[in-house]
Amino acid sequence: MKAKVHITLKPGVLDPQGKAIGRALASLGFSGVGEVRQGKLIELDLQADDAESARVEVRAMCDKLLANTVIETYTIDLEP
Amino acid sequence: MKAKVHITLKPGVLDPQGKAIGRALASLGFSGVGEVRQGKLIELDLQADDAESARVEVRAMCDKLLANTVIETYTIDLEP
Numbered sequence: 001m002k003a004k005v006h007i008t009l010k011p012g013v014l015d016p017q018g019k020a021i022g023r024a025l026a027s028l029g030f031s032g033v034g035e036v037r038q039g040k041l042i043e044l045d046l047q048a049d050d051a052e053s054a055r056v057e058v059r060a061m062c063d064k065l066l067a068n069t070v071i072e073t074y075t076i077d078l079e080p
Numbered sequence: 081m082k083a084k085v086h087i088t089l090k091p092g093v094l095d096p097q098g099k100a101i102g103r104a105l106a107s108l109g110f111s112g113v114g115e116v117r118q119g120k121l122i123e124l125d126l127q128a129d130d131a132e133s134a135r136v137e138v139r140a141m142c143d144k145l146l147a148n149t150v151i152e153t154y155t156i157d158l159e160p
């Protein structure tokens with residue numbers, strides 16, 4: 001089973017990396033770009049059999065290691 | 081319109097960051113985790129009106145700035 005974890009900064013948390021990307025896009029001539037936010041994408045190969053146990057395990061991984069839940073939120077997509 | 085760009089390393093490209101995450105997960109007791117790959121997620125607010133022109137613009141942004149197309153691939157998700 002494959003899990004895709006999207007980790008993004010919570011709304012309101014400053015994102016200097018996203019701001020830098022936005023300014024770079026503007027300097028390249030891309031107008032009409034509003035806010036830019038950068039996050040992380042982590043793809044995991046899991047040996048879990050059913051989706052529910054996989055989701056529980058990935059959620060534990062996020063809370064313990066992958067995400068800083070003080071400033072970040074995460075979403076988990078599972079693919080068989 | 082919102083665009084989400086997922087940037088991942090092409091298959092076969094070494095991913096030391098993903099390997100480090102995999103080892104850290106194993107050392108925390110998460111067994112059954114196979115390959116781990118880390119990518120980037122970039123969220124953009126766009127002022128484009130129709131999805132097709134937005135997709136063309138975001139693809140140009142990826143090719144010029146956001147992704148290193150020698151070693152990375154990207155997918156674009158658009159939300160109204």
